Amino acid sequence: MRLLFISLNYAPEPTATGMYTGELCEALAAMGHDVHVICANPYYPEWKLAPGYRNIGWRSELLNGVTVHRCMCWIPSKVNGATRLAHYASFSLTMLLPLVGRIMRKPPDRMFLIAPTLMPAVFAAPLARLRGIPTWIHVQDFEVEAGFATGQMNKSSLLGRLAGRFEQLMFAGFMRASSISPEMCKKLIQKGFSEHAVYELRNWANVDRIVPQEASSYRNEWGIHTPHVALYSGSIAKKQGIDLLFDVARHLESRGDTTLIICGNGPDRSHLEEAARNIPNILFRDLQPAERLGDLLALATVHLLPQKAEAADLVLPSKLCNMLASGRPVVAGAHAGTGLAREVEGVGINVAPENAAAMSEAIEFLLDHPEERRRLGKCARQRAEERWSKAAIIERFEREIALDSIQKAAG
Structure with missing residues (x-):
């Protein structure tokens, strides 16, 4: 299958969403899928552009079997609620060029959006619908509610109410959804997805590489x-x-x-x-x-x-x-x-x-x-x-994608 992932963060970022999305896409490519990723240049967790990258323009590279389309975006030197939103917005605009090119030239069999951030859904979901591409959102973090929890937004404020409404509208543009724990999957159902449309795709441990040892150097x-x-x-x-x-x-x-x-x-x-x-x-x-x-x-x-x-x-x-x-x-x-x-x-x-x-x-x-x-x-x-076995988790996910595609083709 041709699979397109939109993810602000991606390999070679060493942790969190970038690391997991990178490992997932590389594993799917190794299984024989044609995997493309639209992402920013690596910057996390330091919030500084990684050495060897230029935050100017667009470029593509082949990274461990995955075709990666890098987009420039603004990286704030001081991170707070306002600068984070501006950072997300800048990526959502710059990713539009490679997204349109990819969807128009060779439409994928399925498009995935990795959240955070939801903002690319403003363009990605309608374009996918226009081209008849099945859509799937994978939530690593409920960014709006996390903003409330950490005090970066007030839920009862105008901004808080607008953010909640924005989240609701963006989720409505996707056919399937997944998250990393049973509780987070329940939240997706509470936010409007049907139970059969939600899938648990948890993060994993590298149990073959990380093993118990008595001492550390x-x-x-x-x-x-x-x-x-x-x-x-x-x-x-x-x-x-x-x-x-x-x-x-x-x-x-x-x-x-x-x-x-x-x-x-x-x-x-x-x-x-x-x-x-x-x-x-x-x-x-x-x-x-x-x-x-x-x-x-x-x-x-x-x-x-x-x-x-x-x-x-x-x-x-x-x-x-x-x-x-x-x-x-x-x-x-x-x-x-x-x-x-x-x-x-x-x-x-x-x-x-x-x-x-x-x-x-x-x-x-x-x-x-x-x-x-x-x-x-x-x-x-x-x-x-x-x-938390990586191989088992990704194999189950790949089977779920394949089964979903078969069901859609049959129905």
Whole structure:
């Protein structure tokens, strides 16, 4: 099949939506599909243009079997609600040229939009409908509700009401929809999709590459002398609530046996580093190369997954699956009954979100009970193998696309 993906973020971005969309498209191309992607130049998570790319004009490249059409777009130096919207809008305009060219010359058998961001749907959905192309939206993050949850928009304000209405209109332009957790799929149904039109396409762990290991070379490389490490590894943005970890580190400081490491990049990092400069047991490190991710995750005695309370069912953090694959327990900020809490139950400890005292207590329990820590770590690895296998997830998705195409041709 000829498959067209529209995704603001794409490989070689090392994390989040860009990484997962890249791996998905490359796997589909390896299965024999003709895969094209319209995307921006790589910039995430640093919000800076990646070396080797020019943010001028349009260009195409063949990347691991996928034809990638790169579009220039504005990358803000300071990220807030207004600049993020302008960033999304700029891509939605510049992607129009390659989109029209692709749809008119050789229409795909199916078009996918990866959200964030919904904005390209303004043009993409009507053009696809005009050409009779089946459409599918895959939601990694409910950007409008996430904006409400992080305080970037007020739900009752005029802007908030307009954003909600915009989301509703954009979703209405797609025949199928998918998201990364059962709770997020339920939200798609609440937003107007029929149950049979919604599919769960969860993110995955590289369970063959990330395996439990006893020690990490990062311990010597970074000069870590404490017996224990509490590790957060991922993007650094408002929905994560990273500043909570400062109070956690202060609480753990008196033990003298634990270093808290925040490993990642993002628009809020410089401010957070400044705020934490007088906390001696916190280290900030850059996001590490993908090929060293297993070694990095092995550094953890326990993984940390803070989350804003309001964001618990709006996004399932993609970093969780690799944490589990590393065979270490997770302490997560999630209320009982949320999607994140259900994923962590039995492989770690859930605590009230945005509660530093509760997270500190859970960390200390795991540090002081090594047998329970090892038991949860083994369960975490088993769950990663059962639920988060990359090959199995993508193969099921490919079968779903093929079955959907057969049904549409028959009906």
